[in-house]
Amino acid sequence: MADRGTDGARPVTIAYIAESAGVSVPTVSKVINGKSGVSADTRARVEELVNRYGYRKPAGANRNNTVELVFRELESMWAVEVIRGVERVARRHGVGVLVSKFGLHDSTPATWDDTVSRRPNCVLSVAQLSEAEREQLRAKGIPFVVFDPTVELPDDVPFVGATNWSGGRAATRHLVELGHRRIAMISGPETVLCCCARMDGYRSALQSAGLPLDPELVVHTGLTREDGRAAAGALLSLPEPPTAIFTANDLQALGVYRAARDAGLRIPEDLSVVGFDDLPVVAWVEPPLTTVHQPLTEMAVAATEMALALGRGEDAPQARLEIGTTLTVRASTAPPKN
Structure with missing residues (x-):
């Protein structure tokens, strides 16, 4: 792998250091921010790479104390339940919530540039997050969680869904x-x-x-x-x-x-x-x-807690979570007439 810290071709990112060290982005974030929970060997390896590449935390990287909630479709009663759960957790942690909408055909690198430039603590993306979008966030060290994914995700992508x-x-x-x-x-x-x-x-x-x-x-x-x-x-x-x-x-x-x-x-x-x-x-x-x-609200609570933990540089205790569904019997079902 090329030493990008010496050739000046591109800025060194947390994601690049994590890949070079063979560890996760949250682990690198813990080392950079002086937090515990990292073995001595791993910490030494990450610190050596940080020094070799001359990595510096981006200016203002920790100023925007928000979670960005990204919808692909916002005009629904379903979305209200999700927002309610996110706000409940954000209020408890003293974190702001920013709601964005990227239509299925609107999501381009340029639209995600706006999210990256806002530098949220973390991103909670509803339904989907493409490989290109994930890489764009990783490149800036912004952790993310997918809520109720509509497609199969790689094992390293955290998500919260239902049974x-x-x-x-x-x-x-x-x-x-x-x-x-x-x-x-x-x-x-x-x-x-x-x-x-x-x-x-x-x-x-x-x-x-x-x-x-x-x-x-x-x-x-x-x-x-x-x-x-x-x-x-x-x-x-x-x-x-x-x-x-x-x-x-x-x-x-x-x-x-x-x-x-x-x-x-x-x-x-x-x-x-x-x-x-x-x-x-x-x-x-x-x-x-x-x-x-x-x-939905409980799922949103769990997903937000997971996203904020990753934003603090912590490893989520359970990064792939399915919350149980239950049948609610009301008056629309009865035995057939015959």
């Missing part, structure tokens, strides 16, 4: 135990990790009950009310429609409610519906929605 598979299985098993045999699944895009896991849980519950997976009863679509309404309309128009529908999120379930009304069906007398997320609003619809509770 989506067991949630999908619990929802479907509830419908099976009520006596339903034609159970449809309105899933999300096949490229979204959490939707795939919920779908796998649905498939597992059917298999355990000895029920076939009927491809006619599975729809992959977007995660909005409109998508749920359209998908449910198609399912309810089948010659032999389902008696129950499980959806990948609550918004789709609200769309199913509308499709049921369009078809002159009553919930749960004619059609049982189960959602996923347990957004506050679904307890107030009529009838109140049975749904899988995804602990």
Whole structure:
């Protein structure tokens, strides 16, 4: 590896020193900031590299006492629950919160330059963080955590998610135990990790009950009310429609409610519906929605604590965390009529 500290080609970063020493960025940060928790041999190796490369902490590196929360989509009730959890932790630690939105097609090195220039203590990125974005943050020594990732991440990327598979299985098993045999699944895009896991849980519950997976009863679509309404309309128009529908999120379930009304069906007398997320609003619809509770606020609390620990140069006690989901039974499910 070239000695960048002597050729002046590019500035030396914490990430470069960590790579050279074969340790993590938080470990290098501990050494530079004189913190404990590093073995004598590792500390000596890092200090030797720091001196060899002439590394200097960037001016003002520790002045911006904030966590930056990055969304890809902000206009949703789901986002409110995440922000609530982040703010709860930030307030307790006396840290500011900055909320940013980078659309799926807006995220470029230039947009992330703005985040880097603000020098937050850490970044909490919702749903995704590309390899290029991760490298851009690492190059400036800014630690990050991914919240509820939508794709598989490398082992060295910290994240907080939910037990989506067991949630999908619990929802479907509830419908099976009520006596339903034609159970449809309105899933999300096949490229979204959490939707795939919920779908796998649905498939597992059917298999355990000895029920076939009927491809006619599975729809992959977007995660909005409109998508749920359209998908449910198609399912309810089948010659032999389902008696129950499980959806990948609550918004789709609200769309199913509308499709049921369009078809002159009553919930749960004619059609049982189960959602996923347990957004506050679904307890107030009529009838109140049975749904899988995804602990969004608790997940956000854990992710923020993890991100702030990394920002302090500490190793997170658990860098890949899945928080449990639970089924909340309300009035939208009942045994089938026949």
